[in-house]
Amino acid sequence: MKKVNIGLLGFGNVGAGTYETLYMNKSHIEKEAKVDIQVKKILVNSLDKPRLVEAPQELFTTNADDILLDKDIDIVVEVLGGVEPAASYMKKALENGKHVVTANKAAAADQFEDLVSLAEKNKLTIKFEGCVAGGIPILNAITTVLKANQFDEILGILNGTTNYILTKMADEGLSYDNVLKDAQEKGFAEADPTADVDGIDAANKLSLLMALSMGKYVHPSQIPTVGIRNVTLEDIEKAQQDNKTIKLIAEAKIKDGQLDYSVKPMALDNEHPLARVKNEFNAVFVKGNAVDELMFYGRGAGSLPTGSAVAGDVLRTAQIIASHRR
Amino acid sequence: MKKVNIGLLGFGNVGAGTYETLYMNKSHIEKEAKVDIQVKKILVNSLDKPRLVEAPQELFTTNADDILLDKDIDIVVEVLGGVEPAASYMKKALENGKHVVTANKAAAADQFEDLVSLAEKNKLTIKFEGCVAGGIPILNAITTVLKANQFDEILGILNGTTNYILTKMADEGLSYDNVLKDAQEKGFAEADPTADVDGIDAANKLSLLMALSMGKYVHPSQIPTVGIRNVTLEDIEKAQQDNKTIKLIAEAKIKDGQLDYSVKPMALDNEHPLARVKNEFNAVFVKGNAVDELMFYGRGAGSLPTGSAVAGDVLRTAQIIASHRR
Incomplete structure (x- = not known):
């Protein structure tokens, strides 16, 4: 069998999970x-740090060019997080003939058009499932078997941290501050929770979802975004009395030919499929x-x-590489 | 652009919906x-019957061979229902160099292994999404991007008619017989509801799900199957008192290396994602x-x-055909 070589940029939570899934x-x-x-190679910050998952020591490098310029590497998997240097690395990979798979929504949403056009220009693919x-x-x-559909509505619970906080507030009657503190202690929320609780993470994801399902790219900074900092226990109790549940919803809707989009807390009817999505789970509802x-x-x-999502993209990319080599 | 020609076997509910989706x-x-x-051509029983969706009269034929032996047809879409002649038509299509897409679970589940091996032998594809x-x-x-997973549990609500009946019984306190009669009047249940209420339809679908996700084909007749005829209002009320909901569940589970499977009414905890799936909706839960x-x-x-499902399979098949013609 032919061989497809992968270079991994990053070996944190997602990088280690990708490595484990691919080998498991x-x-x-x-x-x-x-x-x-x-x-074939894994980019890390330090060669001596303890790893979440074991991998042979000779795979690790601290020099991105060992991956981006290696002629034997077919697919670059970018799981670094943050816009830079991740975006520049992805561009360099595409310029050097490598397909890209990324789970880094911040970089992907920020530079979506540049990345996609660079991939097209070089007859390569870039895939975003893990984002x-x-x-x-x-x-x-959405981009394959549902292509025989036009989508006029997307509603998503796209951020696990905020859904966890809202669930605990609703189910246990705890205040936002108390639940956030608890979530931080348990590792469900970052020490600086801004990207999550202010909806920035959800806006990055909505930007990618709209671009890939509706063909319309909107930079995340242009998406009206309200987080959950100001959701009070009173808001939640009032919603409950009306048989509703408050969720942080990323929404894109075509109405009279016009695309509307936002990230904001919404009171969903309890019968809506998204209303019962609890704790750290995510869900996407499309029409x-x-x-x-x-x-x-x-x-x-x-x-x-x-x-699993990254490995799925790696698999699809490997299939494309294999079909071109036939 | 190159052309891919489709022959449609059947123009009932699903056939007309496929035609409409493809052109819409x-x-x-x-x-x-x-x-x-x-x-390019559509097989029907009679040339004079009124159609659910309009199509040019010259497309229709009553002779299957006009499709199965037409050298210009690349994909045969089989949406006839029933095991025969549907299965024989699919085999003839594969023997004559045509890719197959089917939404006919009875034929597909009954002859899964023969159909798949015939497709492989002829280097063709057969796809089952609509089933x-x-x-x-x-x-x-499950067969593409989730391939980087091993599945050890599948639970499905795979039959809309029975889920509609169980929902009405639970939400409105009506008896099985009354809801069935109402469903038949509204067209949600067939005059002879056996295949639905006795779980046969769900068993066909479970057979295909297991074969495609766990690599283990079990003929539907070998799946222990209990329908919903004997579910009483008392059963449902007792479940409700225990915070449970009775659903007709198709289940496949690997336990101690052994695959267990069945179709039967089960009382799911109300917190289970499947418990809130109401009316004619379906859902599949996998782990x-x-x-x-x-x-x-x-x-x-x-x-x-x-x-939409059939059109998605047509799209994927057309992509394969296009890549082979390159």
Whole structure:
């Protein structure tokens, strides 16, 4: 069997999960992709740090060019987080003939058009599944088998931290500040929770979802965004009295030919499929002109679930590489 | 652009929905598949019957061989229902160099191994998305991007008629007989509801789901199957008192290396994602060793939702044809 070599940029939570998924289910992946898959190099900050998952020491490097300029590497998987240097690395990979898979929504949403046009120019692919809703394979579905649909509505619970906080407030009657503190202690929320609680993370994801399902790219900074800092227990109790549940909703809707979009707390009717999505789970609800209502539900974060999404993109990319080599 | 010709076997509910989806979203599909798609012929029982969707009269034929032996037809879409002659037509199509897409779970589940091995022998594809859970793109996800997972649990609400009946019984306190009669009057249940209420339809779908996600084919007749005829209002009320909801569940589970499977009414905890799936909706819950819990929810039947699934398979098949012609 032909070999496909992977270079991994980053070996944190998602990088380690990707590595683990690729090797845990190696035989399944290779049987499907009909190529041999191998992680050839991994970019890290320090060669001496303890790892979340074990990998041979000789794979690690602190020099990105060992991956970006290695002629034997076919796919660069970028899981660094943050806009730079991640975006520049992805561009350099595409300029050097490598397909790209990323789970880094900040970089992908910020530079979506540049990345996609660079990939097209070089007849390469760039895939984003791990950027949106963790393990839920929503982007693949929307960009392939659901292509025979026009989507006029997307509603998503795209951030696990805020959904966890809102769930605990509603179910246990705890205040925002108390739940946030508890979530930080348990590792469900960052020490600086700004990107999550202010809706920035959800806006990044909505930007990618709109671009890939509706063909309309909006920079995340242009998406009207309100987070959950000001959601009070009183708001939640009032919603409950009306048989509603408050969720942080990323929404894109075509109304009279006009695309409206926002990230904000919304009171959903309890019968709505998204109302029952609890704790750190994510879900995406879409409405297509043929398929009508669809909802995808699953783990929106985490090492292995996001690793599963990245591995799925690696598999699809490996299939494309294999078909070109035939 | 190159042209891909489709022959449609059947123009009932699903056939008409497929035709409508393919033409309603033709530009989307062709942009993605990078080929021109055209329905060339449609097999019907009678040339004079009124149609659910309009199509040029010259497309219709009552002779299957006009499609199965037409050298210009690339993809045969089988949406006839029933095991025969549907299965024989699919085999003849594969023997004559045509890719097959089917939404006919009875024929597909009954002859799965023969159909798949015939397709492999002739280097063709056969796709089944429309057979399981209507518009929900579960088979595509499981057989492509989720391939980097091993699945040890599948739970599905795979039959809309029985879910509608159980929902009405639970929410409105009506008896099985009364709801069934009402459903038949509204067209949600067939005059002879056996295949639905006795779980046969769900067993066909479970057979395909297991084969495609766990690599283990079990003939539907070998799946222990109990329908909902004997579910009483008392059963439902007792479940409600225990915070549970009775659903007809198709289940496949690997336990101690052993695959267990069944279709039967089960009382699910109200917190389970499947417990809130109401009326005619379907949902499939899977657990993978990387992605963990996932649920897909949507319309499990209906002309356009199932048409969307078939059109998605047509699109993927057209992409394969286009890549071979390069």
